[in-house]
Amino acid sequence: MASVDEPTVCSVLKNLGGKTFNDGLYRVLRADEVEEATEAGCLAFPELAQHITVFGYDWLGRQFAADAGRRSKGMPQVLMLGFGTGSALQIPVDPIAFHNDELVDYPDDALAKPFFLQWQAAARAKLKHYQCAGYKVPLFLGGAGDVDNLEVTDLSVYWHLCGQLRN
Template sequence: MDWLGRQFSLDASRAAHDDPYTVLFDIGAGEVLEIPCAFSAFHDTELVEYTDAALASGFFEQWLRQHPEPIGFDQCAGYTVPLFLGGADEASNLSLTDLDVSWTLTGRLRAATRG
C-alpha cells in the first residue's frame, strides 16, 4: 500500500515468465489500474525511475507541508470527498484516517454510486 491507502497486488493471470503483473486498487478514485509491466520491472524500474507516477511523491510532499506528522502503518491520507464523487485531487481534500475505515466507507460509497 502507499500513503494514499492505494493497494498494490499481483495478477497471476497476467504474467511474463512466471513474473506476475501488478495491479493498483485506488479506493479514492474508485478505480483498478493494470500496471503494464511485470512485478520485477515495477519494483526495480517503475518505482525507481517513475516515483512520482507510481507513488504520487510530489503530491506527498504537498501533503507533508500541511501535515508533518508521520502516517501510521494503519493509516492513510484519504480523500474527504472521493474523486468519483467530484472531490478535488488536491492536498486540501485529504485527511489522515484509519486505513480500514477509509476502505470500508469509501468502498460502500463507490458500490452505492455505481451505475
C-alpha cells in the same frame, strides 16, 4: 482471491515485508496482513476478486496487487487499486520489477511523490503504519484532487468505506 503462494508475491514479502519507505510514501505488507488487505481490495473491486493478491500500499491508501489474470512471461502483472478514485490501473510489470524498477525510476508517477511532499508540508503529519492520507470526499464522488481534501485516516476504515461507496 488469488493465492498468497504466488512466487513473486512471496519473494516481495520475504525480502521487503513490513518495510516502510520515505516516511510512509510506500509500504509493503507483512505476510499476516495480506489476506485482510486483499479482502478489502476484493470488496471494493469485486470484478477482480478471483485473481488479485495485495502486497503493498501507498500514502493515499492505494493498494498494489499481483494480478494473476494478467500475465507476461508467466508472471502476474501489477494492478493499482485506487480507492479514492474508484479505478484500477494496470501497471505492465511484475511485482519484483515494480519494486526494483518502477519505484526506483518513476516514484513520481507510481506513488504521486510530488503530491505527497506537498501534503506533508501542508499537513505537517507523519503517517503511522496502517494510516493513509485519504480523501474526505472521494474523487469518484466529485471530491477535489488537492491537499485540502485529504485527511489522516485509518487505512482499513478507508478501504472498507470507499469500497462500500464504490459499490
